[in-house]
Amino acid sequence: MLLSVAFFAVGLIDDLKGLRAWTKLLVQVGGGIGLYISGVHFNFCSAQSLSPWMSHAVCLLLTVLWVVLICNAINLIDGLDGLAAGAALFSMVTVMAIAMGSRPGVATATAILAGSVFGFLIFNFNPASIFLGDGGSLFVGFLLSGFVLAESQRQQSTLDSIFIPLLSFALPLTDVIVSVSRRFLSGHSLFGADREHIHHKLLELGLTQRQVVWILYGFAAFSTVLSLSVLHMSDVVLLPAGAILLLVLFFGLRKLKYQEFLEFRQVAKRIGLQRKSVARNIQVRKAAARLENTRDAKTMVAILEECLAADFDGFTIVLNDEFAAITDFPLPWKNGVVRQQWHSSIDELVISLELTGRNALPVGKLFLYQSMGSAFVVDPNLLKGHLRDAVAIALQNAVAAPRLARVNLPEVTLNPAALGAVYAESEAQG
Numbered sequence: 001m002l003l004s005v006a007f008f009a010v011g012l013i014d015d016l017k018g019l020r021a022w023t024k025l026l027v028q029v030g031g032g033i034g035l036y037i038s039g040v041h042f043n044f045c046s047a048q049s050l051s052p053w054m055s056h057a058v059c060l061l062l063t064v065l066w067v068v069l070i071c072n073a074i075n076l077i078d079g080l081d082g083l084a085a086g087a088a089l090f091s092m093v094t095v096m097a098i099a100m101g102s103r104p105g106v107a108t109a110t111a112i113l114a115g116s117v118f119g120f121l122i123f124n125f126n127p128a129s130i131f132l133g134d135g136g137s138l139f140v141g142f143l144l145s146g147f148v149l150a151e152s153q154r155q156q157s158t159l160d161s162i163f164i165p166l167l168s169f170a171l172p173l174t175d176v177i178v179s180v181s182r183r184f185l186s187g188h189s190l191f192g193a194d195r196e197h198i199h200h201k202l203l204e205l206g207l208t209q210r211q212v213v214w215i216l217y218g219f220a221a222f223s224t225v226l227s228l229s230v231l232h233m234s235d236v237v238l239l240p241a242g243a244i245l246l247l248v249l250f251f252g253l254r255k256l257k258y259q260e261f262l263e264f265r266q267v268a269k270r271i272g273l274q275r276k277s278v279a280r281n282i283q284v285r286k287a288a289a290r291l292e293n294t295r296d297a298k299t300m301v302a303i304l305e306e307c308l309a310a311d312f313d314g315f316t317i318v319l320n321d322e323f324a325a326i327t328d329f330p331l332p333w334k335n336g337v338v339r340q341q342w343h344s345s346i347d348e349l350v351i352s353l354e355l356t357g358r359n360a361l362p363v364g365k366l367f368l369y370q371s372m373g374s375a376f377v378v379d380p381n382l383l384k385g386h387l388r389d390a391v392a393i394a395l396q397n398a399v400a401a402p403r404l405a406r407v408n409l410p411e412v413t414l415n416p417a418a419l420g421a422v423y424a425e426s427e428a429q430g
Helices: 002-016 021-037 052-076 083-099 104-124 133-154 158-168 170-186 198-204 209-231 235-256 259-293 297-308 321-325 380-405 416-428
Strands: 314-319 337-341 348-356 362-370
Touching: 002 021, 002 133, 021 052, 021 133, 052 083, 052 133, 052 170, 083 104, 083 133, 083 158, 083 170, 083 209, 104 133, 158 170, 158 209, 158 235, 170 198, 170 209, 170 235, 198 209, 198 235, 209 235, 259 297, 259 380, 297 314, 297 337, 297 380, 314 380, 348 380, 362 380
Parallel strands: none
Antiparallel strands: 314 337, 314 362, 348 362
C-alpha cells in the first residue's frame, strides 16, 4: 500500500506538471525492487540448476519487468473514456478467481479494488465526468501487478502464476507490445505519445467512442473467459487456448492495417529473395569452375545455358575478329557468333561483358538478355567478374584443344628432353 501511494503521487505530479518518461520508468523499477525486498515476487525462479545469487537475480529481474509491463499496459490503454478501468476490471476477475481458494487476503484485496473501479467506471464511461489520469492508471496497474505476484507465492506451477494472468491481461499487454514494436520499427521514441494505439485505429474505421469501448470490452471478456477455462483444467489446454487468442489477435490487428507491420511482408520477401540469391550465386560459382576446366565449345555453351536459364532469356557470344580467325575447328556458332535463346522473346539487353582471356588477350563479348519487367537475383558483380573470366578461359581452352590434339604425344613420357621436344613441336604449330 505504501508503494502504491508513491505511484499515485508520481502519477498525480505527472498529470499536474508533467514528468519525463525516464523518471516514471525509474519509479516503476523502484516499485518492483520494493516488492521483491518485501518478499512479494514470483515463486518459480528458484531453479535447482541455478546458484542462489543467480536465482535471486533472475527473480528480481522478472519481478521488476512484470511491474513495469503491467503499469505501462494500463497507462497506455487509458485513451478513451472507461477503457482502461474496464479492461483492468476484467483482469481482476481472473486474479480474484485464482486467489480465492488459497490466498483469501489477495482475493479480498482484489475484490475491494474491483468494487472501487466499478464505482469509478460508472462516472468514467462516455461521456465521462471523472478520469483516471496517470495517477489512477499507475496506481491500479501497480496494485494489479502486486496482487498477481502475491498470489503466485503459493503457486508451484508456472502456468497458474504467469500464463493465466497473462491471458487475462491480453488487451492491455497487446496494446503495449504493439505500441513499442511499431515505434521501434518506425524509429520513433519508445516513450513518445501518439494516436496510433488500438483504440485510435478503431476510431479511424469510423466507429464511435462507445462502439470502440464495447468492442474492446468484448475482447477483454473473451480473454478473461479463456483464462478461467484454463484455470481448472490440464496444462495441455493452454496450447489451444493460446492459439485461439493469437488467431484473434492476428486477424484483429490485420484489420487495423498498421503500416509498420505491413512492412514485415516485405521483410519476409527480402529474406526469401536473399536465400534464393545465395543459392543462385553458388550455382554461378560452380558453373564458372566447370567452365575453367572445359575444353569443348559445345559443353561450354551447355554449361552457360544451364547456369543462366533461371535469370535470363538468352545470351549471345561474339568473338573478337583476331580470335575468331584462329578457330579452325567446328564451333557451335557461325562466323564467330553463337546465340542461345530458351524463351520466346528477347526484349531487352541487360548486361554486356567484355571477354578478356589469359595475358589480357581480347576474346570477344558476352551479351545477356532478359524480358522487360523481369528480375534476376544473382549478384551482378559475380557475373561481371568470375563468370566473365571463366567464359573467356573456356573459349581459349576450346581453341587450344584441337591444336594440342594434333601434337604427337608419347603415351608415357617422363623424360625432360622428350617433354621439351613436345613443347617445341606445339609451339611450331602455333
